Amino acid sequence: MSTQKKDNPLGLLQGTLDLLILQTLLFGRAHGHAIARSIELRSEEVLRVGHGSLYPALQRLLKLKLIATDDGISENNRKARFYRLTEKGRKALSAETSKWQRLSEAIARILTPAAPETH
């Protein structure tokens, strides 16, 4: 039975996770564990990804053909599945990134206290 749709207030919003994954893969191919680690490290542990929610997101991106898979050997000589960005993914990433930046700038402008009055 499927669960009721409840937002996980502590988790990342769906769309943002996708974006972060794509961004991570911009630097080259990686397997699932490495992606999760990378996100945590680069956000300086501010963003903790529930590793479990990573995989559905990866499947979604695969379905949308923004990423593709290869099989390879991981660092510790295990068989692992590597993900890489596709051309379509690259384009989507730059589009989404600029949208995100505009959004965050707009929010920042609203949230920043007004410049102190000079007179």
Added chain:
Amino acid sequence: MKFWNSRQERLQEEIQSHIELETEENLRSGMSPEDARRAAQKRFGNALLAIERSREIWGVLWLEHLLQDLRFALRSLRKSPGYAAAVILTLALGFGSVATILAIVDSVLLRPVAIPHPDQLVLLYIADRTGVRGELTESEIQDLQRESRLFAAVAGFDTSVKPVGTSSGTRWANVVEVTPGFFHMLDVRAAIGSLPDANATAPVALISHDFWQERLGSDRHVIGSLIHLDGEARTVIGVLPRGVSVLSGTGGPFVYTPLTLSSQQAGMTPSGAFVMARIRTGVSIPQALAEARSIFAHSSPQDVTAHRDLAMDTYTGYLTGSLRKPLLVMLGGVLILLLIAFANAANLQIARAMERMTEMHVRSALGASFGRLLQQLLMESVVISLLSGALGCALACVSTSIIRTAYGTQYSRFREIAVHPIVFGAISLLALVTGILASLAPALSIRRGRRAAAAAPFATPRMRISGILVMLQIALSCVLLATAGLFARTFRALEQIPLGFDPHDLTNLVLMPVDSKESPILILQTNARLLERFQSLPGVESAALQSSAPFSVYPPVLTCWTDVSGRPFRKGDSAIYSFVSSDFVRASGIHLLHGRAFTTQDETSPNMVALVNQAFVNEFLPGRNPLGISVRFHREPQPPRPSGLPLDILGILEPEPDVPLKPSFSIVGVIQNELQRSDLGAPFEPMIYLDYQQIPKDSTLLGIMLPVSPFVIRSSLPPVVLDQELRTVLKQVASDMAEMQLATMEDKIAQALGERNLALRLVSSFGAMALLLAAVGIYGMLAYAVTLRRREIGIRMTLGSSRSGVTGLILAQAGWLIFAGVVPGLAAALVAGHAVRSFLFGVQPLDPASLAAAVALLLLAGMVAAVFPAWRAARVDPMEVLRTE
């Protein structure tokens, strides 16, 4: 599946290695192996959930849910077999009835006739006021053929039933004479042999498949063999494909011979024929009719006195016309039955859903969304519906084969009734829709139940939907029962129609000469000999000839304009003429009201005498003494003659001058109205009876009336014995006459009533099923109500209500239900009665007796259904109820 499974396995492996990587990292950072593993798993989160959500994204989940629901539905149905059986049987009854009627409608009305594009074929004829179809004249037909642009082809035809001689004997067959372009118009080819050549002069014949099979034993070498018709031998040149039988739609022995219009014998009617034509594609019926009428109007300008109105019928309409309305009415009735069954099923499902309320709550708590619960209910409902649909189709196969064997001989179209795939398709669709709709009711109840349970957990839940469904059932049952009542009364009224003659011990024998060109004088002499011999047979009281004998379809109907002396002739004054032998009154048992019957002296007397019926007196001689009045055939003054002629110079409608008869005849007796043809319930027409022997021997009237000799024989002998005796006499005295029909009047009457009987049986069975279903519905609802109200009943009893008070409570609920259902039911019954008024006879749509009977039956059924639940309510133990709180 394999692919999906491997996809899932791969994901599982991937997750596995992810966790192991994490574990190794943890190990490296110094944790103990167990802690490392645990921390890694904790870090990962819910692996199962991850897999499930991935699968959701893959999109296979819905299918798996579907299969899951299916398996669960089947399992839970197996666990409650009583409930399953009740619902499936109820719905199967509804679906079975619908499937049966659909199969009949499909087979009889919709199946194509074995001719290409039958919707383009039309029949053209002259419409006259009594509904008899008239032929078009040769010139009119030729004009149509020549000048019409909207018709692709126009052909003429003439039908008759004649004795046809083959190697297996001489028996009756349908003979259709057709103009050369006929088969080309139909666009059919011969299955064996060839079609007649347009210019063939040799006597040839084309036979139907059934004729070939029945009379010629499917002989492969049939081409070139001879059959005997009208005293001449004809060569069979072709056999038509199976199923092609023009003018009957289905099978039957047909012989087609060429007809050349101008070669028809000079007779009383000018040479002519009926017309069948094929309209061009894209032309509508009204357009074609308009064109035909305009060609017709300037085709015969000289016939200003005659009312010749051209009318057109579609061929398919002609074949099925009389059946269409009754079948559609049946379809309506059966859909009502289905609605009743559906209401029952829905109610049962609501009750069951209520019982499963706890289960639903638990599921909700475990995380099921309302949509998911609905999906499950839907699946169960659809499974039930489809199973019922399948069972219903099986029932329909059985019932159609019963109808086929029981009525196939009476109505040739019924022989073809079968359940075709399209019916299965329709029922499946209906079952699917029913299943979906039926699950809405319990779903709504559950939704309300969830909220209500929170709000008022101990109050009796409202049963509004159930109540409405039961009221609907009662109303619809009322409609079916009242309609059945109307039909029953119609049937009774028809059975009791005064026939005008005594049908008991009366046998009808129709003969035709083997050679249709045989001289009428010879036939007259043969008939006289036959009458003598019949009358001298032991056990035979009397025998007579009667051309208008009821239920004999072969003799022609002679309707002529009539002059009654002492009364100015008005256009349209006509009577039906019947030719009888002298003993006719005694043999047929018809009542003589005034005057006398014919005697043997009349045969040789120069004064022509006639008998008339009561309807004649009512129409033409009201208030006058009919005896002695002289009557004669009306003849129109011929236009070329100079005007100013005295009125007693006779001129006739038809160009031939010697017919009808010139002399007048005086009325010597009045007899009771007699049934005409086979139409029970038709109004009595004025009739004049003349003695055969008084007609001048050279009159062409004899040539028209005599070839078909209908005898009525009154005898108390058992029919089998009598038939034997009659046939023996035939062989001895009249071997040149062929037997066309031999049956008792009572059999014929039963046959005539048969159609109404079938309709009555069908409608009554619908009514009975409806009553049963409604009773079951009422019972179910009350039983359920008692279950729901147990607590309330317990409290009432504690507060002082007696057991009979509680019983009264339940009975009152039943009574209220019935009342609330019957009121709209009666209104709907009136509407339905009005819709079927054309089938009724002797009873009005607003018939108090039928309506009262319907209400009474429903009340009775309701009370019977309420007995058990009321009894159970009375036996509720208040202590036990209160204890379970």
